[in-house]
Amino acid sequence: MFKETLQHYSSMIEEYIARIPWGKDILNESMAYSLVGGGKRIRPVLALASAEAVGGNPEKVLPAAAALELIHTYSLIHDDLPALDNDDYRRGRLSNHKVFGEANAILAGDGLLTYAFEFLTEPSLGQPGQQLRVIREVAVAAGKNGMVGGQVLDIAGEGKQLSLAEIEEIHKGKTGALLTVSARLGGILAGAAEQEIEALTRYAQALGLAFQIKDDILDVVGDSETLGKPVGSDLRQGKSTYVSLLGLEEATRQLHSQTEKAQAALKLLGEKSAFLSELAVYIEQRQH
């Protein structure tokens, strides 16, 4: 049942993304290259599932869910740039700047980030007050106190021995904030009660941490073909990770404890949140 629902949400998102009308120029081409080129679509899935977990219609949330994937994709394009992580591969293909050049990659990222906010103003998304709240929360989560801030901390920490608290601070920004707002956004647009939005928040925070610990584990024990990127790149770049700090065994234990924490947060939402609960297990067990 979980696999079918995941497939259903993924198809909704892929179809929505496939229908985005792109122009014929190099900018549109490079934006589409990175967006359409796969990825797990965790953020939009989280948005759709969160809307459904509070009794909303996931279909209605689609433009906002897609906006999250646009923002995630822009952040990957900029992260991969030579001045940042200098990664040649992403999602199993050449990274954007390897195909379109650095200038176009920077601008493709800018274009995707900006386009995301256009998606968030889609009139079908619902009541303007809710929509404004969502736009504000997304801007905060993606910005200097969220994703961009985490990215800067990450770069500043390269080659340094970081503490566990410092690593958590980086990931709360770099991946946690956008994952958390993905769940909140689904709840808000579905008209959830504040208490339900809070439950989704606690769920997504634990899920985000689990996601990151798993990422660090996969960088050590994963298979580069399944992952679509080289294994061991954190190590080579001298990054402190959960694994380098805690060891594989303790990192695996913490991954499991965050997964349980995520599931516990869903109690308030009852049966409707079964998919979210299984999603946490799926993330704990993923191989890519």
Add this chain to the structure above:
Amino acid sequence: MFKETLQHYSSMIEEYIARIPWGKDILNESMAYSLVGGGKRIRPVLALASAEAVGGNPEKVLPAAAALELIHTYSLIHDDLPALDNDDYRRGRLSNHKVFGEANAILAGDGLLTYAFEFLTEPSLGQPGQQLRVIREVAVAAGKNGMVGGQVLDIAGEGKQLSLAEIEEIHKGKTGALLTVSARLGGILAGAAEQEIEALTRYAQALGLAFQIKDDILDVVGDSETLGKPVGSDLRQGKSTYVSLLGLEEATRQLHSQTEKAQAALKLLGEKSAFLSELAVYIEQRQH
């Protein structure tokens, strides 16, 4: 009277920008470095003046006006990067990446763009429906069919002999779109009638063109000290400009004709638009 009003609007904006609370880290420092470091603030001035020209209160528009300057500033930081225009100086000081490094400059730009959308959700800005319309228009103007699109065309055109139509296409995106939305935004948030918003649009389109022609002229005849950047950089980069294509005399004639066109568009708005009319003359005659 014009000088006093311009000074008044500028002070409002500078004071508003000076009150933005920045964190103490390098990301906040680099964002603030480029934003606070001067500039003509044409876009926010245009927003405040347009609100007042339709009978609105410019004070109320300030957060949105500041957002325009954040977006403009982000675009300058990214434009100056080595992979793009590779400019070491901006507004008379070292460009962002020369001070903070390329990685931080890319992320400072990302942070400013994202922060701009947070400003646009400021609850004091007014009625949610108007606000959503403004956010959508700003996203379109700043995005792939506006500013970012113009920037990509600009880069693609370097070293090529462009036609006048191609140059206009570049500038419509690169500078025109954001200038136009600045005026529209002031009108929309002030609750202007559609006809008034249309008049502001025609005004700003002509003003934007005039602004760009003047930029090209100043790159040839300007004084690098007054400009705060080296003269002749378009020429060195092999860029086609209004001056390289039309000659100085014809470019100056077209500058004047666009200035008159901008003024003519204001007829509908009457006396309240006197400042906007004089602003067009000011832009025609500016030395930096």
